Amino acid sequence: MGEDAHLIRVRDLMGMTSGIADYDDFFMEHFTFKFAGDDAGPFLYLKSAARQGLTCRPRSKAVYSGANYVLLGFLLVEVHQMWSWQDLDQLRAIPNNLMHSGRYSHTSFSRLGRCIQYSGFAHQYAWKSWEFENNTQTFEDLAYTSCLNGWTMGNLASSAVDLATFFFDLFSLPKEKGGFLSHKSLTEMTTFKRLNDTWCEGPGGPGSCSYGMGILTNQLGQDFWVLQDKSADESAVKVLGHPGEDWGSGCSPCGFNPKYGFGICMAYTSVIGMNCSADFQLNFGAVQEATCLAYDAVLGLFGAPRLNCTNPTIAHPPQVVNCTWSRQDNNHSAFLLETNLADTETAVII
Structure with missing residues (x-):
């Protein structure tokens, strides 16, 4: 990711202030269609992002990157001491009482x-x-x-x-x-900062959306x-x-x-x-x-x-x-x- 990668913290991954570039969406889409019977694992997405290096120094601005969520997934695998990323049960994020109430039966x-x-x-x-x-x-x-x-x-x-x-x-x-x-x-x-991505159109035009930690606002x-x-x-x-x-x-x-x-x-x-x-x-x-x-x-x-x-x-x-x-x-x-x-x-x- 670059020489400043050691500065990245968990909050940076959640708040899109890590500076990590997004993966190459066009390439990954074509890869998925061409090899329809295969699975593009999370490491492939991380490698795609890493090839571009950091877009900025961590915490200097907010830039959206799906690779942040992939890294957060690996963090959970490490915290729970799992053997493989495939062992992560993502449904565990839902509180037991809500899960057992049937409120998320289609998730x-x-x-x-x-x-x-x-x-x-x-x-x-x-x-x-x-x-x-x-x-x-x-x-x-x-x-x-x-x-x-x-x-x-x-x-x-x-x-x-x-x-x-x-x-x-x-x-x-x-x-x-x-x-x-x-x-x-x-x-x-819900403490927001401006998201510096021109694909996200907000009140001020392209590049004027805002991002908190997993929460987005001001998007058309x-x-x-x-x-x-x-x-x-x-x-x-x-x-x-x-x-x-x-x-x-x-x-x-x-x-x-x-x-x-x-x-x-x-x-x-x-x-x-x-x-x-x-x-x-x-x-x-x-x-x-x-x-x-x-x-x-x-x-x-x-x-x-x-x-x-x-x-x-x-x-x-x-x-x-x-x-x-x-x-x-x-x-x-x-x-x-x-x-x-x-x-x-x-x-x-x-």
């Missing part, structure tokens, strides 16, 4: 092997933007690729209900009453929204939590609304729309529009400020595209007939 952490082997996992479709040839767009069914997904960085599989429940429990149920964290720890987690589509009434209280629509997105699925908004006291999460099985019967360009804003409309409907129930979910007008001529859906089955591509609309699921916990 699991996938390990080695293809996603198709796990019962209850939704099919997810990766938009292969680089495979646009002869006016044809391909979507890859990730059910037939490795489900390890970066290990502690991204192998969580859950329902919208369970995720909304998690953030509701995290913010409303203190550790003293059987919850996840004490008030002191939660306060530290999470808790930064355009309001219909520009004089309304913007803090009323904020959602403290953590959105997530991989190559074929995501969840956002996902977190807890402190103003009205509810947890919410919307999950989707494609990062863009997959409606190929109309102007294909409409798909690029489909997830943002759908999640905005769903969250706006929830806010309306509480009498909260309403969101402006109007997408920008597309200036270019309509783009008519043929679409195919493929999967890697025994290393041979087979085309599927699947729905051309991304499935979504929304849950609100009050």
Whole structure:
């Protein structure tokens, strides 16, 4: 990682102030598709990040890196004196009383092997933007690729209900009453600093999101929204939590609304729309529009400020595209007939 790596502390990993670069997402995505029957273990992600060295001196600024979560996973393996990283039971992070209550019955952490082997996992479709040839767009069914997904960085599989429940429990149920964290720890987690990543768009444009410790705020589509009434209280629509997105699925908004006291999460099985019967360009804003409309409907129930979910007008001529859906089955591509609309699921916990 570089000569300053010895300065990195656990809090730096949790707060994204380690300076560690993120892994090469483009390479890892291609690796996963090309070797669909193999698993890219956590060391491969760390090596990808380490090749770039530190982006800055530890604690000098906040830069997001999934490799931080991988290192935190290895830390837990060491603390619990486990033989292998594969022995880590990530469900142990849920307090026993909450786990046994059935509140997280649709939450699991996938390990080695293809996603198709796990019962209850939704099919997810990766938009292969680089495979646009002869006016044809391909979507890859990730059910037939490795489900390890970066290990502690991204192998969580859950329902919208369970995720909304998690953030509701995290913010409303203190550790003293059987919850996840004490008030002191939660306060530290929600002490934010600016995240210096241009991919994260916030109130000040690219690179203006904020990060605490595992909690993100001021992100477009999470808790930064355009309001219909520009004089309304913007803090009323904020959602403290953590959105997530991989190559074929995501969840956002996902977190807890402190103003009205509810947890919410919307999950989707494609990062863009997959409606190929109309102007294909409409798909690029489909997830943002759908999640905005769903969250706006929830806010309306509480009498909260309403969101402006109007997408920008597309200036270019309509783009008519043929679409195919493929999967890697025994290393041979087979085309599927699947729905051309991304499935979504929304849950609100009050």
